[in-house]
Amino acid sequence: MNGNLICAIQGPVMMLTLGILLAADQMGTYLSFGRTWPILLIVFGLFKLAQRAGATHAAQNAGMK
Amino acid sequence: MRRSSVVAPLLLIGIGGLFLAHNMYPDLPLLDYLARYWPFLIILWGGLRLIEVLIWAATDKPLPARGTGGGEWVLVVLLVVFGGSLHAVRGYNGGWWPHNVTIGGLDMFGDSYDYPITAEKQASKNPHVVIESFRGNAKITGADTDTVKVSGHRTIRSLDQSGANAANGQAEFELAGDANEVIVRNNSDHLSNGSVRITAEMEIIVPRNATIEAHGRFGDFDISDINGEVQVISDNAGVRLQNLGGDARIDLKKSDIIRASGVKGIVDLKGHGHDIDLQNIGGAVTIAGAYDGVIAFHNLAKALRFNGERTDLNIEKVPGQIRMTLGDFTGTNLVGPIHISGRSRDVTVTEFTNELDISVDRGDINLRPGGVPLSKIDAQTRTGEVTLSLPPSARFALTATTSRGDVTNDFGSPIKTQNDGRGSEMLGTTGAGSPPVDLHTDHGNVTVRRASADDKTVVSATSSDNDAPREIKTLKPLKSTAPIKKTDQ
Numbered sequence: 408m409n410g411n412l413i414c415a416i417q418g419p420v421m422m423l424t425l426g427i428l429l430a431a432d433q434m435g436t437y438l439s440f441g442r443t444w445p446i447l448l449i450v451f452g453l454f455k456l457a458q459r460a461g462a463t464h465a466a467q468n469a470g471m472k
Numbered sequence: 473m474r475r476s477s478v479v480a481p482l483l484l485i486g487i488g489g490l491f492l493a494h495n496m497y498p499d500l501p502l503l504d505y506l507a508r509y510w511p512f513l514i515i516l517w518g519g520l521r522l523i524e525v526l527i528w529a530a531t532d533k534p535l536p537a538r539g540t541g542g543g544e545w546v547l548v549v550l551l552v553v554f555g556g557s558l559h560a561v562r563g564y565n566g567g568w569w570p571h572n573v574t575i576g577g578l579d580m581f582g583d584s585y586d587y588p589i590t591a592e593k594q595a596s597k598n599p600h601v602v603i604e605s606f607r608g609n610a611k612i613t614g615a616d617t618d619t620v621k622v623s624g625h626r627t628i629r630s631l632d633q634s635g636a637n638a639a640n641g642q643a644e645f646e647l648a649g650d651a652n653e654v655i656v657r658n659n660s661d662h663l664s665n666g667s668v669r670i671t672a673e674m675e676i677i678v679p680r681n682a683t684i685e686a687h688g689r690f691g692d693f694d695i696s697d698i699n700g701e702v703q704v705i706s707d708n709a710g711v712r713l714q715n716l717g718g719d720a721r722i723d724l725k726k727s728d729i730i731r732a733s734g735v736k737g738i739v740d741l742k743g744h745g746h747d748i749d750l751q752n753i754g755g756a757v758t759i760a761g762a763y764d765g766v767i768a769f770h771n772l773a774k775a776l777r778f779n780g781e782r783t784d785l786n787i788e789k790v791p792g793q794i795r796m797t798l799g800d801f802t803g804t805n806l807v808g809p810i811h812i813s814g815r816s817r818d819v820t821v822t823e824f825t826n827e828l829d830i831s832v833d834r835g836d837i838n839l840r841p842g843g844v845p846l847s848k849i850d851a852q853t854r855t856g857e858v859t860l861s862l863p864p865s866a867r868f869a870l871t872a873t874t875s876r877g878d879v880t881n882d883f884g885s886p887i888k889t890q891n892d893g894r895g896s897e898m899l900g901t902t903g904a905g906s907p908p909v910d911l912h913t914d915h916g917n918v919t920v921r922r923a924s925a926d927d928k929t930v931v932s933a934t935s936s937d938n939d940a941p942r943e944i945k946t947l948k949p950l951k952s953t954a955p956i957k958k959t960d961q
Contacts, residue, residue: 409534410651411537411674412525412529412535413526414535414537414538414539415525415529415536415537415538415539416522416526416539417538417539417540418520418538418539418540418541419518419519419524419525419527419539419540419581420522420539421518421522422514422517422518422540422544422548423514423515423518423519423522424518424916425518425548425552426511426512426514426515426516426517426518427515427575428509429514429552429555430511430512430515430914431509431510432779433508433511435692460788471776
């Protein structure tokens with residue numbers, strides 16, 4: 408997985424997640440956005456982790472050269 | 473060079489298409505759709521963007537540093553604010569999601585438990601029967617009896633049997649009141665436990681001369697053979713009325729179909745819904761609200777007043793029939809005075825008598841009076857063709873004008889045509905005292921011709937089977953004496 412790709416899909420995936428949460432919110436009270444919003448933070452955090460891992464990996468590669 | 477995305481142009485095309493559809497069919501409840509489905513726009517947008525980035529990656533094309541730009545996020549925020557407020561304004565509460573499905577809750581983990589309902593109460597010859605608000609279906613039938621008898625079953629959805637039993641005890645079914653006022657009560661509001669839900673299937677037999685007042689939250693009413701007044705008030709219902717001796721008043725926030733046949737009194741409908749089918753109505757018919765399906769009338773003995781969101785209709789009598797959809801109006805054998813006004817509609821009226829007055833913003837008008845003598849006719853459209861077929865012996869004082877288009881005289885003498893630049897006009901009179909016939913279109917052609925015997929088959933208002941209103945769901949056969957049993961999901 409390269410870091411560029413992770414950066415590039417971050418926006419679309421965040422948007423997709425937001426849309427799904429809002430749609431779930433309209434389905435009923437059980438999955439209201441008030442309850443589910445932390446999922447956005449989690450997804451965002453996962454991306455940051457993945458980017459960090461990608462960056463370290465790239466740095467290591469660069470160091471070996 | 474930065475690659476530009478195809479998603480934004482696609483969304484533009486989509487939004488353009490929506491507005492175009494709105495302009496072509498102004499009756500299309502576009503705002504309703506937006507209020508319901510706007511989160512899917514964001515899902516679609518994100519999904520398309522993701523697919524696009526993945527395709528770029530797979531084909532080794534240079535990737536953008538960020539998949540979604542700042543401008544796009546601003547648009548998303550605007551969409552959320554707009555959609556959210558629209559949703560709130562329209563008052564939807566999960567309307568598009570099937571009513572009995574909630575993710576995770578009862579319907580995923582719970583089971584259904586059935587309990588029989590049997591109750592009977594002595595009543596006078598003409599009691600007032602009140603059905604208190606409940607979920608489920610009711611079939612109410614009048615009979616030569618002096619009791620009110622309820623049979624059927626209630627289904628309790630609960631996580632376990634003991635919860636269902638407790639709920640059934642707590643919200644006990646009862647037949648309350650006295651001989652003059654009988655109350656059918658499901659007591660669902662007595663439930664303290666929010667994780668159970670009661671629906672009832674009731675078959676209610678009442679004295680023929682009873683008056684009915686039925687309240688419901690979700691479910692169908694099937695009412696027949698009652699001589700007293702019938703009133704139905706529900707949040708969401710299909711209603712079928714048959715063979716009623718009195719008035720019928722129906723007030724529904726939402727309905728899939730309202731069907732009435734053989735009502736001697738007035739019929740008064742209010743609310744939002746889909747299809748309406750009324751036939752053989754003895755009293756006046758008044759309809760106020762928004763209905764986006766097929767609306768059909770057949771044999772109305774008294775006046776019809778239809779007050780829709782964008783269409784007004786006043787007709788003195790409908791011995792024949794009328795069929796209306798979002799885009800058209802077809803009526804045959806109508807007695808005037810007739811008044812039709814609407815935004816976007818093709819109007820065809822044949823075999824009408826007395827005065828006629830039509831005005832539409834957009835749509836063709838096609839008229840053929842039933843015979844002579846003619847009465848006053850006034851037909852106006854902003855964009856559309858106007859065609860009038862007159863009996864050869866008709867007497868009239870015609871003024872037909874178009875601001876941009878042609879006039880065609882297929883009637884012959886005494887009508888004369890005149891062209892001046894873009895517009896044209898037709899004038900002709902059969903002498904003093906002839907009834908005025910005024911036709912006008914801003915954009916379009918005007919044609920006046922002689923009606924011939926063949927016309928009857930050309931324009932008839934019979935609806936084909938394909939687009940006739942849907943049959944109301946029939947109530948399931950009731951299991952009146954079933955023992956308490958558990959049914960799997």
